[in-house]
Amino acid sequence: MGRYFSTLRIFWIASLTAELEYQANFLIELVATAGNLVGSIFVLSLFYGRGQSLGGWSWEGALVVLGVYTLLEGVTSTLLQPNLSTIVAHVRTGSLDFVLLKPIDSQFWLSARTFSPWGLPGIALGAGLIGYAAWKAGASPAPLTLLAAALMLVASLLILYSLWFVLAASSIWFVKIWNATEVLRSVLVAGRFPVSAFPAGLRAFFTFVVPVAFLTTVPAEAILGRASGPWLLAGGIVAAGSLAVSRWFWQFALRFYTSASS
Amino acid sequence: MDFAPKPVRMAIVRAQGLGKTYRVADKQPGLAGTLRHFVNRRERTIAAVRDVSFSIEPGEFVGFLGANGAGKTTTLKMLTGLIHPTSGTVEVAGCLPHRRQAAFLGQITLVMGQKQQLIWDLPPLDSLRVNAAVYGIPPAESRRRIDELAEMLELGDELRRPVRKLSLGQRMKAELLAALLHRPSVLFLDEPTLGLDVNAQARVRSFLADYNRRFGATVLLTSHYMADITALCPRVLLIHEGRLFYDGGLETLTQRLAPCREVRLELQAPLGAEAFASYGDVEAIEGREVRLLIPRERLTEQVGRLLADLAVVDLSVSDPPIEDIIGRLFHQGALA
Numbered sequence: 001m002g003r004y005f006s007t008l009r010i011f012w013i014a015s016l017t018a019e020l021e022y023q024a025n026f027l028i029e030l031v032a033t034a035g036n037l038v039g040s041i042f043v044l045s046l047f048y049g050r051g052q053s054l055g056g057w058s059w060e061g062a063l064v065v066l067g068v069y070t071l072l073e074g075v076t077s078t079l080l081q082p083n084l085s086t087i088v089a090h091v092r093t094g095s096l097d098f099v100l101l102k103p104i105d106s107q108f109w110l111s112a113r114t115f116s117p118w119g120l121p122g123i124a125l126g127a128g129l130i131g132y133a134a135w136k137a138g139a140s141p142a143p144l145t146l147l148a149a150a151l152m153l154v155a156s157l158l159i160l161y162s163l164w165f166v167l168a169a170s171s172i173w174f175v176k177i178w179n180a181t182e183v184l185r186s187v188l189v190a191g192r193f194p195v196s197a198f199p200a201g202l203r204a205f206f207t208f209v210v211p212v213a214f215l216t217t218v219p220a221e222a223i224l225g226r227a228s229g230p231w232l233l234a235g236g237i238v239a240a241g242s243l244a245v246s247r248w249f250w251q252f253a254l255r256f257y258t259s260a261s262s
Numbered sequence: 263m264d265f266a267p268k269p270v271r272m273a274i275v276r277a278q279g280l281g282k283t284y285r286v287a288d289k290q291p292g293l294a295g296t297l298r299h300f301v302n303r304r305e306r307t308i309a310a311v312r313d314v315s316f317s318i319e320p321g322e323f324v325g326f327l328g329a330n331g332a333g334k335t336t337t338l339k340m341l342t343g344l345i346h347p348t349s350g351t352v353e354v355a356g357c358l359p360h361r362r363q364a365a366f367l368g369q370i371t372l373v374m375g376q377k378q379q380l381i382w383d384l385p386p387l388d389s390l391r392v393n394a395a396v397y398g399i400p401p402a403e404s405r406r407r408i409d410e411l412a413e414m415l416e417l418g419d420e421l422r423r424p425v426r427k428l429s430l431g432q433r434m435k436a437e438l439l440a441a442l443l444h445r446p447s448v449l450f451l452d453e454p455t456l457g458l459d460v461n462a463q464a465r466v467r468s469f470l471a472d473y474n475r476r477f478g479a480t481v482l483l484t485s486h487y488m489a490d491i492t493a494l495c496p497r498v499l500l501i502h503e504g505r506l507f508y509d510g511g512l513e514t515l516t517q518r519l520a521p522c523r524e525v526r527l528e529l530q531a532p533l534g535a536e537a538f539a540s541y542g543d544v545e546a547i548e549g550r551e552v553r554l555l556i557p558r559e560r561l562t563e564q565v566g567r568l569l570a571d572l573a574v575v576d577l578s579v580s581d582p583p584i585e586d587i588i589g590r591l592f593h594q595g596a597l598a
Binding site: 200 | 323339365370371374377381388393513524
């Protein structure tokens with residue numbers, strides 16, 4: 001275990017060294033994320049303009065959902081996106097060979113190898129919005145609420161990660177999978193709104209097929225202190241299941257890896 | 263007198279009936295072919311490696327020969343566990359490679375002349391730090407090994423420069439360092455001298471010989487450059503169309519494949535080809551210089567006659583370059 005931590009530290013120091021050559025990026029990313037967030041808040045405010053509500057959620061509650069979404073986007077830019085593109089490049093050029101030859105879990109290497117600081121503004125803004133909106137909504141920071149919130153956020157991150165990783169792993173067969181990631185990204189955009197705001201059919205789709213509900217709505221419920229036991233349990237099960245599927249799928253995909261010719 | 267029993271030598275690499283078949287898309291060129299392929303996907307099976315068996319003992323330096331597409335790289339990938347064999351068994355360092363256990367991976371390394379593991383934008387030292395962490399080498403030990411290998415490879419300041427700024431030869435040496443930091447006992451080298459100039463090739467070659475001697479490492483080497491094989495490998499495996507065609511000493515292979523030796527003559531005055539008919543096969547005549555092929559068993563006799571009969575200024579005997587011999591035999595299908 002210790003070896004994994006020291007490896008992770010060195011991975012991220014190396015990526016930071018490489019990325020920090022471009023300081024201007026940080027400012028650009030901060031402005032872009034903030035602009036995006038302001039746009040999303042504006043769209044959301046349109047729904048609440050004339051005293052209406054969205055799927056039974058208060059304005060502050062909906063802001064918490066948006067905060068969780070922004071946080072997930074930040075994590076995507078920090079870890080998921082850069083590592084996913086590296087996996088595809090590894091498969092295309094055959095340098096996946098070197099990863100497979102290292103005495104360390106290849107899924108760990110591929111998922112954690114790069115770290116891009118440019119998503120950090122998104123994570124900070126998301127966390128800030130969650131804190132502000134939860135306070136406005138009058139959520140009590142009771143230990144049990146905080147614990148449930150933390151657990152559901154972790155579960156949501158694990159589900160998102162597993163979805164991305166399975167897609168990335170499928171590049172072993174399809175090599176170019178950018179289209180698929182675009183589809184996933186646009187489906188995930190639905191996570192900006194509480195899942196109850198969607199019509200029944202879509203709601204089922206976002207709960208059972210692509211678990212968008214577990215990505216933002218369930219964590220937001222937990223943050224607001226209204227998550228029920230069964231939903232928390234379901235969140236945990238879906239997260240553990242997704243992670244297990246991603247691990248199984250990777251081992252399965254590797255059996256088909258032929259390694260680009262040399 | 264030494265009465266100590268000879269240590270029992272166990273094979274460190276063992277392949278038994280190894281085979282690998284690929285399914286590839288059978289697709290006609292052009293748009294029509296692409297469409298037909300899209301609607302009606304047809305696949306065909308290609309046997310890249312068929313029934314290959316051999317074993318290598320610890321410390322051996324073995325050359326792996328064969329034309330492009332003969333199955334060398336596929337075999338190496340099965341030996342390193344990158345791909346699953348379709349049939350047969352492989353055992354390397356007492357492990358089954360395709361399980362890729364840490365105990366196995368810590369003992370082997372694969373160097374590929376066409377692929378690189380060093381991080382392009384960073385100096386090699388950063389990649390080395392990553393490798394040291396992954397293999398669990400403590401910092402002090404890793405620094406000691408880097409110094410030792412850098413000295414053997416004649417690398418210095420290059421380790422602190424971004425990889426993209428290095429020459430091909432420097433990069434290859436840094437790749438070797440990265441591949442050997444965990445001190446593997448089995449080295450699989452796939453064209454490690456590819457594209458290097460003659461000097462850089464020679465340096466890599468002497469490093470490999472040195473490493474093999476110093477650490478008793480087992481090496482399986484493929485190379486396009488025959489000089490690598492003749493300088494390093496007492497034993498060679500020759501693979502052709504996926505089958506193991508020869509396994510034994512390089513000397514014997516040369517004798518078997520090249521029953522003739524090449525005799526170069528420099529004459530006082532030019533002569534026609536018919537003048538040499540009774541001595542051997544004429545390879546080339548360029549003015550006063552003549553190249554003849556003479557069967558090994560008649561060499562001494564014929565050279566004696568040549569010297570006695572003709573006005574010879576200079577005479578030398580050599581083996582024809584082995585890549586020519588192999589190339590010619592493969593070309594003629596004599597090995598099929």
